Amino acid sequence: MQSTCPLSALRNLLKARELDGMLIPRADAHQSEDCAPHDNKLEFISGFTGSAGLALILADRALLFVDGRYQVQARHQVDLEAFEIHHLHEEPIHLWLRDNLPAGKRIAFEPLLMVNSQYENLRASGCDLVAVNDDPLNDIWPARPAAPCGLIKSMPDEISGESSANKRQRVAAALTAAGADYLALTLPDNIAWLLNVRGSDIAMNPVPHSFALVKNNGDIEWFVAREKLHQLSDETLSQVTLASPEDFLSRCEAIAADKRIWLDGDYAPVAVRFAVEAGHGRVIWQPDPITLMKANKNEVELAGYRASHIDDGAAWVNFLAWLSHEVPLREAAGNPITELEAQEKQLEFRKLCDNFQQQSFSTISAAGSNAAMCHYHSSPETNHAITGHEFYLNDSGGQYTNGTTDATRTLSFGQVDAQRRLHYTAVLKGFLALITLQFPQGAQGHQLDAFARRPLWELGLDYDHGTGHGVGHNLLIHENPHRMAKKVNPWPLLPGNILTIEPGYYLDGSHGIRIENQVEVVASQPGFCKFASLTLIPVDLSAVDLSLLNEQEIAWLDEYHLWVRETLSPRVSSEARPWLFEATAPVRARLAG
Incomplete structure (x- = not known):
C-alpha cells in the first residue's frame, strides 16, 4: 500500500x-x-x-x-x-x-x-x-522523476496521406470561417497530426508534449523543447516558428489584445483562458477543429490500418496457436504459463514484423478473477496462472509504421461451467449485434451502444465501460471525438471513421469477458453505413452455447473466419497454420459435429 x-x-x-x-x-x-x-x-x-x-x-x-x-x-x-x-x-x-x-x-x-x-x-x-x-x-516530492524529453521524428507524407502545409491551410480556413485570429493547441495528438510528426515522450504514445498557436493564415508557432528536435529535417523546422513551452501562456497573453482566440473548452487548460483574458482577448469556445479532421481518415491512412492489422493478426495467430498448445501441457506438468509469460511471448511474435514499432498500450493479460478488473495489468505480485478451468483475457495492440491496432480475445482452454458459458455467449451476441448493424449515416455513438448491451440486459447484466472508441493513425489508442457508450456523444459516424467494438462482462472475484474488434465505418445502402472489421483474429467459440446463435450471427462468424483464414494462412508460421484452420472452422460444421 x-x-x-x-x-x-x-x-x-x-x-x-x-x-x-x-x-x-x-x-x-x-x-x-x-x-x-x-x-x-x-x-x-x-x-x-x-x-x-x-x-x-x-x-x-x-x-x-x-x-x-x-x-x-x-x-x-x-x-x-x-x-x-x-x-x-x-x-x-x-x-x-x-x-x-x-x-x-x-x-x-x-x-x-x-x-x-x-x-x-x-x-x-x-x-x-x-x-x-x-x-x-x-x-x-523529493524523488520526483524528470520531465519527459523524447525525440521527435517526421511522419512522411506517403504514410500520412496529406502534407502538413495542406493541413494547416485547412485549419486556417476553419479559423477564418469562425472569425478567429488564433487556435491554441494543447493536445499532443492534434499537434502531431497537424505537423506530420511523431514523438516519444511517453512509451506507446507516439506524440510529442508541446503547445502550438495557429494563426488564421496558416502560420504556426510551436512551443517545444529544442532538445527533442535533433531528428527533424530543416524542411520540417522551416515551416514553424519555434519557442519554449514555458513561454506558451505568456505568448497567449501577449497576442490576445483585441484578438479572438479559439479554445476547446473540454481539453484546453483553463490556464490558457486566464492568459487570454489577462491579455484582454476574447475566447471562442468551440471544439478543436483538428480533432474531427484527424478522425476522418484519408485513403492512405485507411490502407495503412488495413495493412497493419494483417501484420497484427498474424502475430496474434502465432501467439494463440502457441498458447493453445502450451497451456494444457504446462498445466499438466505442474508449471503453468502465467499472465506475464504470455504477454512477453505475444510481444515476441509482434516484434517479428518489420513494421512493428511498439505496443499501443500496456497489455491486459488477465487470467481468472484478475480479468474481472477490466483494466487490470499483471505484476509479479498478481501474476496468475493460465489454466484450463478459467477464462484468460488478452487485450493488446501495436503501433505500426502505418497504423495502430487494438483487439481483445477471451479464451477458454478447457470446460467452462454453465454460468461462464452463458455470460460468454451473451457478450458474443452483443458483439455480433453491433458489428453486423446497418445504421443511418451520421448516427451517433450513443445511439448504437445499446445494441451491444441488449443480450446482457436480457439477463439482468451490464458492463460499466464504453462499447467502443476511436483509434489514432500511429497515434493514440483512444482517439477523440468518436465513442460508443451510454453517455451522449454528438459526433456523426461517417465513412472513414475508425472505432472499436468491445462489449464485456465482469463478475468480481470470478471472471471477466471481453471481445473486441477494430472496425472501419464504410458506406452501405444509400444513406446508410455499416462496420467493416479491420481485426483479423479468430473468435474463440469453445465457450459458446452455439444453439443460442441465430442464422445471421452464424453467417457472419463463418464469413469472418473464412476471411481471417484466407488472409492469414500465408502469413503465419507452419506450426500455427493447423491451429488457424481449426479455429476458423465453420460454425455449421461444429454444430454438425
Missing part, C-alpha cells in the same frame, strides 16, 4: 497556505491519458495507477474518485484507511463539494491541469477555487 506520508506532507503545505483542500487530477497540461511519471501526481499521492481519476485532499478526509473501470482496482491499490473511494461519474466532484462542504471553503487547483468545462462545473459548487501556479507538489 502507498504510504500516507505524502498525504501528511500535502496537508501541512495546505495548512501553511491557509487552504482547506486541494484537487489532484490524473492529468497533465495536455490531458494525456497516460501520464509521464513526472506528471502522475495522483499516483504519488494515492498509489492509484489507473488512467482516470481525481483526488480531493482535505484536512481530515481524502477522497479518490474513479470511474467504473477502476472501482475494483482502486480498492486493491489504495490504502482504504486513508482514502474513501467514490464513483467519478455517479458522484461528480462538483456535486460532492456542493453537498458536503460549507460554502466558501478554499479549494486549491492547478489551472494547467484543469480544463475549462471542469472549472465551470466546480465554480457552481460554492467553494472558493484558488488557482496555484507553482506546482506545489514539487515541494513534497
Whole structure:
C-alpha cells in the first residue's frame, strides 16, 4: 500500500497556505491519458495507477474518485484507511463539494491541469477555487522523476496521406470561417497530426508534449523543447516558428489584445483562458477543429490500418496457436504459463514484423478473477496462472509504421461451467449485434451502444465501460471525438471513421469477458453505413452455447473466419497454420459435429 506520508506532507503545505483542500487530477497540461511519471501526481499521492481519476485532499478526509473501470482496482491499490473511494461519474466532484462542504471553503487547483468545462462545473459548487501556479507538489516530492524529453521524428507524407502545409491551410480556413485570429493547441495528438510528426515522450504514445498557436493564415508557432528536435529535417523546422513551452501562456497573453482566440473548452487548460483574458482577448469556445479532421481518415491512412492489422493478426495467430498448445501441457506438468509469460511471448511474435514499432498500450493479460478488473495489468505480485478451468483475457495492440491496432480475445482452454458459458455467449451476441448493424449515416455513438448491451440486459447484466472508441493513425489508442457508450456523444459516424467494438462482462472475484474488434465505418445502402472489421483474429467459440446463435450471427462468424483464414494462412508460421484452420472452422460444421 502507498504510504500516507505524502498525504501528511500535502496537508501541512495546505495548512501553511491557509487552504482547506486541494484537487489532484490524473492529468497533465495536455490531458494525456497516460501520464509521464513526472506528471502522475495522483499516483504519488494515492498509489492509484489507473488512467482516470481525481483526488480531493482535505484536512481530515481524502477522497479518490474513479470511474467504473477502476472501482475494483482502486480498492486493491489504495490504502482504504486513508482514502474513501467514490464513483467519478455517479458522484461528480462538483456535486460532492456542493453537498458536503460549507460554502466558501478554499479549494486549491492547478489551472494547467484543469480544463475549462471542469472549472465551470466546480465554480457552481460554492467553494472558493484558488488557482496555484507553482506546482506545489514539487515541494513534497523529493524523488520526483524528470520531465519527459523524447525525440521527435517526421511522419512522411506517403504514410500520412496529406502534407502538413495542406493541413494547416485547412485549419486556417476553419479559423477564418469562425472569425478567429488564433487556435491554441494543447493536445499532443492534434499537434502531431497537424505537423506530420511523431514523438516519444511517453512509451506507446507516439506524440510529442508541446503547445502550438495557429494563426488564421496558416502560420504556426510551436512551443517545444529544442532538445527533442535533433531528428527533424530543416524542411520540417522551416515551416514553424519555434519557442519554449514555458513561454506558451505568456505568448497567449501577449497576442490576445483585441484578438479572438479559439479554445476547446473540454481539453484546453483553463490556464490558457486566464492568459487570454489577462491579455484582454476574447475566447471562442468551440471544439478543436483538428480533432474531427484527424478522425476522418484519408485513403492512405485507411490502407495503412488495413495493412497493419494483417501484420497484427498474424502475430496474434502465432501467439494463440502457441498458447493453445502450451497451456494444457504446462498445466499438466505442474508449471503453468502465467499472465506475464504470455504477454512477453505475444510481444515476441509482434516484434517479428518489420513494421512493428511498439505496443499501443500496456497489455491486459488477465487470467481468472484478475480479468474481472477490466483494466487490470499483471505484476509479479498478481501474476496468475493460465489454466484450463478459467477464462484468460488478452487485450493488446501495436503501433505500426502505418497504423495502430487494438483487439481483445477471451479464451477458454478447457470446460467452462454453465454460468461462464452463458455470460460468454451473451457478450458474443452483443458483439455480433453491433458489428453486423446497418445504421443511418451520421448516427451517433450513443445511439448504437445499446445494441451491444441488449443480450446482457436480457439477463439482468451490464458492463460499466464504453462499447467502443476511436483509434489514432500511429497515434493514440483512444482517439477523440468518436465513442460508443451510454453517455451522449454528438459526433456523426461517417465513412472513414475508425472505432472499436468491445462489449464485456465482469463478475468480481470470478471472471471477466471481453471481445473486441477494430472496425472501419464504410458506406452501405444509400444513406446508410455499416462496420467493416479491420481485426483479423479468430473468435474463440469453445465457450459458446452455439444453439443460442441465430442464422445471421452464424453467417457472419463463418464469413469472418473464412476471411481471417484466407488472409492469414500465408502469413503465419507452419506450426500455427493447423491451429488457424481449426479455429476458423465453420460454425455449421461444429454444430454438425
